[in-house]
Amino acid sequence: MEPTLGLLGGFGGGGGRGGGGVGACSTALSCDQTGLNVPNSEKDYMGISKEAELELGLGLSLCSGGGSGVEAKGKGSAWGDYGRILTAKDFPNGFSTGSGRAAAGTKRAAADSVGSAEAGSPSTGVSQVVGWPPIRAYRMNTLVNQAKTSNAEDGEGVDRDEKKENSKKKINHGNDKNDSNIRERDHLGFVKVNMDGLPIGRKVDLKAHTSYETLAQTLEEMFFKHPSRTICGGKEQSIQPFKLLDGSAEFVLTYEDKEGDWMLVGDVPWGMFLSTVKRLRIMKISEANGLAPKFHKRNEKQRARAI
Amino acid sequence: MAYSFPEEVLEYVFAFLSSDKDRNAVSLVCKSWYEIERWCRRRVFIGNCYAVSPQIVIRRFPEVRAVKIKGKPHFADFNLVPERWGAYVYPWISAMARSYPWLEEIKLKRMVVTDESLELISKSFKNFKVLMLSSCEGFTTDGLSSIAANCRNLRELDLRESDVEDLSGHWLSHFPDNFTSLVSLNMSCLGSEVSFSALERLVSRCPNLKTLRLNRAVPVEKLASLLRRAPQLVEFGTGAYSTEIRTDIFSNLVGAFSGCKHLKSLSGFWDVVPAYLPAMYCVCSRITSLNLSYATVQSPDLVELISQCPNLKCLWVLDYIEDAGLKALSSYCKDLQELRVFPSDPYSAEPNVSLTEQGLVTVSAGCPKLQSVLYFCRQMSNAALVAIARNRPNLIRFRLCIIEPQAPDYLTLEPLDTGFGAIVEHCKELRRLSLSGLLTDRVFEYIGTHAKKLEMLSIAFAGDSDLGLHYVLSGCESLRKLEIRDCPFGDKALLANAAKLETMRSLWMSSCSVSYGACKLLGQKMPNLNVEVIDERGPPDSRPKTCPVEKLYVYRTVAGPRADKPDFVWTMDEDGALRLS
Numbered sequence: 086m087e088p089t090l091g092l093l094g095g096f097g098g099g100g101g102r103g104g105g106g107v108g109a110c111s112t113a114l115s116c117d118q119t120g121l122n123v124p125n126s127e128k129d130y131m132g133i134s135k136e137a138e139l140e141l142g143l144g145l146s147l148c149s150g151g152g153s154g155v156e157a158k159g160k161g162s163a164w165g166d167y168g169r170i171l172t173a174k175d176f177p178n179g180f181s182t183g184s185g186r187a188a189a190g191t192k193r194a195a196a197d198s199v200g201s202a203e204a205g206s207p208s209t210g211v212s213q214v215v216g217w218p219p220i221r222a223y224r225m226n227t228l229v230n231q232a233k234t235s236n237a238e239d240g241e242g243v244d245r246d247e248k249k250e251n252s253k254k255k256i257n258h259g260n261d262k263n264d265s266n267i268r269e270r271d272h273l274g275f276v277k278v279n280m281d282g283l284p285i286g287r288k289v290d291l292k293a294h295t296s297y298e299t300l301a302q303t304l305e306e307m308f309f310k311h312p313s314r315t316i317c318g319g320k321e322q323s324i325q326p327f328k329l330l331d332g333s334a335e336f337v338l339t340y341e342d343k344e345g346d347w348m349l350v351g352d353v354p355w356g357m358f359l360s361t362v363k364r365l366r367i368m369k370i371s372e373a374n375g376l377a378p379k380f381h382k383r384n385e386k387q388r389a390r391a392i
Numbered sequence: 393m394a395y396s397f398p399e400e401v402l403e404y405v406f407a408f409l410s411s412d413k414d415r416n417a418v419s420l421v422c423k424s425w426y427e428i429e430r431w432c433r434r435r436v437f438i439g440n441c442y443a444v445s446p447q448i449v450i451r452r453f454p455e456v457r458a459v460k461i462k463g464k465p466h467f468a469d470f471n472l473v474p475e476r477w478g479a480y481v482y483p484w485i486s487a488m489a490r491s492y493p494w495l496e497e498i499k500l501k502r503m504v505v506t507d508e509s510l511e512l513i514s515k516s517f518k519n520f521k522v523l524m525l526s527s528c529e530g531f532t533t534d535g536l537s538s539i540a541a542n543c544r545n546l547r548e549l550d551l552r553e554s555d556v557e558d559l560s561g562h563w564l565s566h567f568p569d570n571f572t573s574l575v576s577l578n579m580s581c582l583g584s585e586v587s588f589s590a591l592e593r594l595v596s597r598c599p600n601l602k603t604l605r606l607n608r609a610v611p612v613e614k615l616a617s618l619l620r621r622a623p624q625l626v627e628f629g630t631g632a633y634s635t636e637i638r639t640d641i642f643s644n645l646v647g648a649f650s651g652c653k654h655l656k657s658l659s660g661f662w663d664v665v666p667a668y669l670p671a672m673y674c675v676c677s678r679i680t681s682l683n684l685s686y687a688t689v690q691s692p693d694l695v696e697l698i699s700q701c702p703n704l705k706c707l708w709v710l711d712y713i714e715d716a717g718l719k720a721l722s723s724y725c726k727d728l729q730e731l732r733v734f735p736s737d738p739y740s741a742e743p744n745v746s747l748t749e750q751g752l753v754t755v756s757a758g759c760p761k762l763q764s765v766l767y768f769c770r771q772m773s774n775a776a777l778v779a780i781a782r783n784r785p786n787l788i789r790f791r792l793c794i795i796e797p798q799a800p801d802y803l804t805l806e807p808l809d810t811g812f813g814a815i816v817e818h819c820k821e822l823r824r825l826s827l828s829g830l831l832t833d834r835v836f837e838y839i840g841t842h843a844k845k846l847e848m849l850s851i852a853f854a855g856d857s858d859l860g861l862h863y864v865l866s867g868c869e870s871l872r873k874l875e876i877r878d879c880p881f882g883d884k885a886l887l888a889n890a891a892k893l894e895t896m897r898s899l900w901m902s903s904c905s906v907s908y909g910a911c912k913l914l915g916q917k918m919p920n921l922n923v924e925v926i927d928e929r930g931p932p933d934s935r936p937k938t939c940p941v942e943k944l945y946v947y948r949t950v951a952g953p954r955a956d957k958p959d960f961v962w963t964m965d966e967d968g969a970l971r972l973s
Contacts, residue, residue, distance in 0.1 A: 216470030216877070217852065218738050218768060218795050219826075221527075223553045223581065224685070228736070231663060231688055275634065275663070288634065290611065292585055307636075 280308050280336070280367035291359055297351050301338065308367060339368045399424075403432045412437055431455060438462065439897050441479055441503065442922065445951040446487035458497035458522070459488070465900045465945055466850075467875055468502055469527065472902055472943070474928060476958040479503045481528075482512075483956075489516035497522040504528070510535030514542035522548040529555035533563040533584065540566035548576040548603075561586035561609070567594055576603035580629050580660065585609035596621045605629030608662045613641045619648035627681075628652070630660030637667040645671040659683035666693040676700035680727075683708040685734050691717040699724045705761075706730040711747040711768065718751035722758025730764040731755060738768070738795055749776035756783040764789040771802040772829055777811025781818040790815055791826035797853040797878075800830040807831055813838030816846070823870075826850040836860035840867020848873040858885040865889035875900040882940075883910035894920050898947035902926075906944050909937035914946070915964025922949050923964040924957070932962060 220228075279286040287307055294300045338350040342361040350358070350365070397405075406429055409415050415433060419426045435458040436449060449456075463479025481503045488495055495517045505528045513520065520543045525531075533556060539549065540563055561584040567574075574594065579586070588610070595601060601622050610618075610631030619625070635641070645668070649655075655675045664687045679701045684694065685708040694709065695717050704725040711733055713721070721728065733751070737744045749772045756762060762784055772794050781787075801808055808829040816822060816839050823845055827835065831854035839846070840863035847870050855861070862885035864874065874896065882905035893899055893914075908925065911932075915923035925932055926943035953963040 214797065216467065216472045217797060218735065218793050219470045219850075219852075220734070220738060220768075221469045221553065222471060223527075223555070224734065227662070227686055228738075231686070275632070290635070292609065293611065 276362060276364045278304060278307070278365040278367065281369045281372065283308075289365070291362065296355055297358075300350075304338065304365075304367065335370055336367050337370055338365065340365050399428055402428050406432055410435075434458060435497075436460070440947050440949075441481075441484070442951065442954050443897070443947060443949045446484045448950060450487060450491045454491070455494075456492055457495060458499075459484075459495070460497075460499040460501075461503060462501045463503035465875065465898060466502075466873070467877065467900055467902070472877065474926065474958075474960060477926070477961065478954065478956055478958065480530075480956060481505050482509045485509045485512050485516075489513075493517065494519055496520060499524040499526070500528055501526040502528065504530040505535070506530050507532055507535035507538070511538040514538040517543075519545055521545055524548065524550040524552070525554045526550070527553045527555075532557040533559045533561070533582070536563040537566045540564065540571075541568070544568075544571065545573055546571075547573055547600075549574075550576060550578040550603075551581050552578055554581050556582055558583040560584055564594065565590040569593075569597075572597050573600070574598040575600045576627075577601070578603065578605040578629070579607050580605040582607045583609065588614055592617060592621060598622075599624070601625065603627040605659060606631045608632045608660075611635055612645070612668060613638075616641075616644040616648035619645075619652055623651045624654055625652055626654050627657040627659075628655055629658070629683075630662075630664075632662045633660070633668055633687075634663035634665055637665055642668065642671055646674065650674045653678075655679065657681035657683075661687040661689075664689055666690070669693060669697050672697070673700050677702065679704060681706040685710055685732065688712065688736065695720040701725060703727055708732040708734070710734050710736045711745050712736055713751075714746045715748055715751040715754070716746070718747075719754045719758075722755045726759060727761060728755070728759040729761050731759075731762065732766040733768060734766075735768040735795060743770050749773055752776070753779050753783070756780040761786070763787055766791045766793075766826075768793045768795060770795050771799065772808060772811070773801045773803045774806065774808055774811035774814075775801075775803065777808065778814040781811075781814035785818045786821065787815070787819040788821055789824040790819065790822060791824065791850070792828055793826065794828040797828070798830045799828075807834070809835040809838065813842075816842040820845065822846055824848045827854055828852060830854075832856050833860040833863070836863040840864055843868055845870050847871065849875070851876045851879055853878045855879045855881060858882055861885035862888060865892045871895075872897045874898075876902070876904060878903040880905055883907055886910060887914065890914055890918055890921075893946055894918065894948050896948065898945065900943070900945050902943040904944075905940045907938050908932040908935065908941050911941055911944060912937070912964045919965075920948055920950070921946055922953055925962045925964060926960060927962070928960045 275288045275290050277286050278289050289300070289303060289307070291300070294303065339347050340350050340358070340362045341347050341364050343363060344361075347366070353361075402425065406415070406418060409418060412435075415429060419429045430452050431454065433453045434456060436453055436456050438444060438449065438459065438461045441461050441463045449459075461481065461484060463481070464473050464477060467473060468477070479502060481500055485498075489512055493516070496519055498513060498520075499522070503525075505525060510531055513523065515538075523539060523543075523546070528551075531554075536549075536551075536556075539546065561582075564579075564586040567590075571594075575598075584607075586607075586609070591610075595604065595618055602625060604618070604622060604625055605627070606615075606618075606629055608631050612631070612633050612635050615630060619628070649672055652675055656678060658672065658675075658679060658681070661684055666689050669689070676697065677700065680703050682698070682701065682704060684697075687694075687710065690712055691714045694713050698704065698707070698717070698721055702724060704721075705727050706729060707721065707725070709717075709732070713733065718733075721731075733747070747769055749769060752765070752767050752769070753776050756779070763786055765787065766789075769792075772792065800806060801811070809832055812825075812827060812831070812835050816825070820842075822843055825839070825843065825846055825848070827850065833856045836855060836859070839849070843849075846868050849864065849868070849871065851874075858881055860879070861876070861881040864871070865885060866889055871892075876899075879901075881901065886901075886906060887910055911923055911925050914921070922945075924945045924947075925941045926945060927941050929935075929942065932939075932941060953965050957963065
């Protein structure tokens with residue numbers, strides 16, 4: 086049955102061939118089923134009687150191996166395997182506001198057309214649907230970045246970090262370019278700095294520095310000398326000043342690089358450091374001992390790469 | 393037949409017609425008016441770059457000075473349009489370079505712009521003045537260098553929200569020392585740091601600079617210096633604002649802002665430290681537009697700022713503002729016309745802030761001039777929507793995004809049909825509407841019945857059957873753009889309303905139930921439409937005709953099928969069957 090076009094004002098061929106215009110499965114909407122030829126009932130635009138509205142919903146299920154295309158298939162497979170949107174089956178965890186939805190679905194079914202083709206109901210799976218919620222990629226990138234960098238400071242909720250990490254992973258940008266944009270924006274210069282023993286971290290703008298010395302100086306001021314109002318609410322420090330770089334004091338300055346390894350700060354050229362640093366940590370010297378062997382190994386790798 | 397007026401007089405009169413609609417109407421009066429009008433049309437707006445070809449435009453309007461072209465469908469903003477889909481501007485630039493040597497303005501939205509295109513622009517148009525690239529991509533900062541170096545009379549360079557490959561900040565230094573004509577610079581989307589001294593000198597020597605939107609890389613301590621060099625600024629966007637507060641920087645900033653007697657619009661504020669916000673209080677009384685949508689600042693600080701802006705007309709803000717902040721907004725800002733509230737944490741299941749439907753209801757009640765709304769929230773009720781509709785029948789744009797797809801009325805657990813129905817019924821001037829939440833075909837019946845001025849409609853995860861789509865296509869007389877995702881709309885309504893599609897700019901349907909067979913039929917029967925199937929699974933012919941296509945983009949055109957399709961787009965046309973790109 087070839088679907089035909091009804092142009093402005095409804096069907097020319099009315100109850101004739103394929104007035105329903107459905108290119109659906111063969112067992113779906115045929116003229117008879119939709120009551121196209123029912124003489125007395127009130128017809129709507131398509132020449133389909135109002136009573137047959139219920140059947141409209143049924144008939145529209147499309148192929149999934151050419152089945153009967155009726156609601157018996159259940160929500161999830163209403164559209165077969167093609168162009169299928171995510172349904173409750175994809176989210177076995179259920180929903181947070183779940184109870185409402187089931188009831189609503191039932192109500193709808195009772196009150197109205199069958200609506201067998203109702204969309205699946207993602208639960209906490211908002212993050213798993215491409216392009217939803219409809220926020221521009223540009224804004225999403227900024228949000229994600231801000232979440233990453235500001236997390237350490239407000240110290241809000243232990244699991245926020247995780248959630249944000251998860252959401253970051255799940256954002257489907259659909260192409261690699263956006264991912265690299267996130268990385269690019271990372272290197273706007275601001276990186277987190279945490280110090281062992283302090284729950285709340287700080288941020289430092291690496292672009293404002295041109296050498297390790299100035300960076301170390303700033304960090305010393307931040308964590309050991311500067312008692313004034315800070316972004317994270319002004320905790321007074323009363324630890325003696327020291328030098329972070331020469332390993333002579335209680336703490337050492339380390340950084341995590343792109344590959345997730347923790348390295349001692351100061352060994353690679355400043356520019357190279359800038360391009361690989363993800364975040365900084367002022368580590369107790371006792372903890373840092375384990376770094377040395379790793380460091381040397383990585384250093385060798387880097388030297389090899391540099392060639 | 394004697395003419396009433398000499399051509400020159402008619403031309404002079406036509407010059408007063410700025411609206412395209414009026415000019416189009418004038419062209420239809422008679423042949424001679426058509427001729428006169430086409431020779432004096434200076435501005436052309438092309439809403440869909442594939443609806444017409446550069447050659448056709450140039451042939452009809454030979455003396456154009458300003459073009460505005462839009463490319464990809466709106467849903468490209470949300471990554472629903474695959475890469476390499478199209479919307480390349482180069483063919484336009486190259487054609488215009490030959491035929492419009494006096495072109496002054498190019499404004500593009502959602503187009504792919506290459507460095508080559510930018511270089512061609514910079515070298516082809518001697519009097520080039522305005523370049524606006526909104527949500528564009530495909531170029532690097534090298535392209536910007538060409539523009540800076542060669543466009544001697546450049547007035548505006550606006551890169552809003554474009555995706556630029558940022559090789560370095562060096563491009564800014566390419567503006568020659570004798571370049572003084574800059575009026576507007578928006579580089580907020582760029583990542584790299586520009587040479588600050590070059591920026592300072594540029595700002596100093598451009599006395600007409602009215603708009604300066606910096607990028608994140610400009611730190612707060614540098615702002616004062618820029619503001620002091622440009623006290624005439626009307627629109628200013630800060631860089632990142634997150635340096636730890638220092639009294640000297642703060643007081644410097646206060647001084648600089650107090651010198652700016654004309655500032656009306658502020659933006660930027662990435663990572664803003666709340667302690668810096670008071671630096672701006674001295675300009676707040678004149679502020680009409682505030683974009684705080686990147687400011688991760690809590691409600692009390694936001695309220696402090698907003699309460700000082702009685703003339704605020706436009707506010708973009710994150711949901712940190714919360715219901716309490718919106719209540720304050722509604723009491724302080726009686727002139728408010730546009731409100732956009734963005735989600736700070738859209739992917740968490742639980743709300744992280746206390747922002748509900750109540751905030752929007754309060755603003756709708758308290759701000760009599762409110763006409764444009766974009767609101768992200770986690771719960772909504774029919775009652776709230778009805779209240780909003782009754783409070784604000786003057787709404788023109790209403791875009792509501794309830795973050796969870798298909799969320800029902802949280803009080804009654806019913807669909808939100810009645811609520812949105814009230815919106816379209818009361819707001820008779822509504823031109824743009826975005827739906828969300830649990831919705832049945834009923835809402836579309838309301839929309840088709842009442843939304844007679846609606847021009848753009850966005851639908852997601854809504855409806856039950858083709859009736860829904862049919863109501864919209866047959867009822868919304870002014871509809872120009874319809875975009876649909878994940879709805880159970882199939883072939884029937886589409887085919888039954890095929891002629892309607894010729895009266896619209898475009899229709900987008902993704903993850904719906906439109907079959908390949910129906911698309912082919914539509915393409916065959918409607919020669920003035922390009923029916924494009926986007927399917928990354930491979931040629932649609934390899935699957936049964938009954939199977940739904942992934943994405944469908946239908947638009948009217950006088951240019952025929954496009955020649956630059958990627959391998960995942962097929963145009964359904966008269967030759968039917970396999971028409972691979």
